[in-house]
Structures are given as C-alpha cells and as structure tokens.
Amino acid sequence: MVFSCRCFSFTYGEEIEYETKIQTKSTSVETFHTACSDLNVSVTDSSSTSNFPKLAEIPSNLRVFTFDELKAATRNFSKSSKIGEGGFGSVYRGVVKSLECPFDEIQVAVKLANGGLQASFIMF
Numbered sequence: 001m002v003f004s005c006r007c008f009s010f011t012y013g014e015e016i017e018y019e020t021k022i023q024t025k026s027t028s029v030e031t032f033h034t035a036c037s038d039l040n041v042s043v044t045d046s047s048s049t050s051n052f053p054k055l056a057e058i059p060s061n062l063r064v065f066t067f068d069e070l071k072a073a074t075r076n077f078s079k080s081s082k083i084g085e086g087g088f089g090s091v092y093r094g095v096v097k098s099l100e101c102p103f104d105e106i107q108v109a110v111k112l113a114n115g116g117l118q119a120s121f122i123m124f
C-alpha cells in the first residue's frame with residue numbers, strides 16, 4: 001500500500017481539519033478531508049457560543065473521527081505505535097477502516113498534541 005500525503009491543518013471555529021491524499025491498493029488516489037471533534041467537553045459543548053457550524057454539519061467529504069476512534073486506531077496511543085515527535089506533540093501510527101470498502105485498512109498518522117486532547121489531530 002502506497003501513500004501520497006499532503007497535509008495541512010487549520011482551525012475552523014473550534015475544530016481542526018486536514019486535506020489528505022491516500023493511494024490505496026487499487027492505486028486510485030482518494031482525497032478527503034478529515035476532522036477531529038469530540039476531543040473533550042469544551043469542543044463539543046452545545047452551549048458553545050461559536051457562530052461557526054460544526055464541520056460535520058457542512059456538506060463535504062469530511063470524515064469526522066471521535067477521539068475514541070483515534071485511540072482505538074493507535075492502540076491507545078501506545079508506545080509501540082509512536083513514530084515521531086514534533087514541536088507540538090507525539091505522532092502515532094494508526095489504522096482506520098475505509099468507509100467505501102470496510103475490508104480496506106488505511107494507515108494514518110495521528111498527532112496527539114502536548115498539553116491534552118484539545119489540539120489533537122490526524123495527519124494523513
């Protein structure tokens with residue numbers, strides 16, 4: 001399986017999103033946006049006064065991961081899954097299921113930001 005990844009991150013309201021390119025076994029290149037929400041109570045708090053709609057509510061090809069999904073994908077951010085260390089946190093190898101084909105597994109890198117879950121995000 002080959003990955004061709006170009007990633008960036010930015011904040012939109014209280015959430016973080018990325019653009020991802022993944023080349024799968026079928027050699028097709030899939031581009032999708034990923035977003036990480038539900039990171040903690042403050043992010044998903046319905047009493048939030050943000051005027052921005054939640055990413056999951058905007059029509060797009062965004063894929064939203066819960067923190068639990070990222071935890072499971074990285075085996076609870078285990079030491080054996082750790083593949084790097086950046087300025088803002090540790091990066092872990094993970095595996096998520098493809099939505100299009102549940103038998104396909106997609107390797108991902110997940111960054112867990114220093115200082116907690118608020119700024120954690122997936123990289124590709």
Ligand SMILES: Nc1ncnc2c1ncn2[C@@H]1O[C@H](COP(=O)(O)OP(=O)(O)OP(=O)(O)O)[C@@H](O)[C@H]1O
Pocket residue numbers: 005083084085086087088089090091109111123124
């Ligand atoms: N997609 C990836 N595939 C494989 N390893 C990766 C990937 N992304 C990051 N890493 C590993 O994690 C390390 C840290 O990456 P990261 O992107 O966090 O670096 P950084 O740009 O210094 O971070 P920051 O943005 O926090 O300053 C990299 O040097 C690399 O070893």
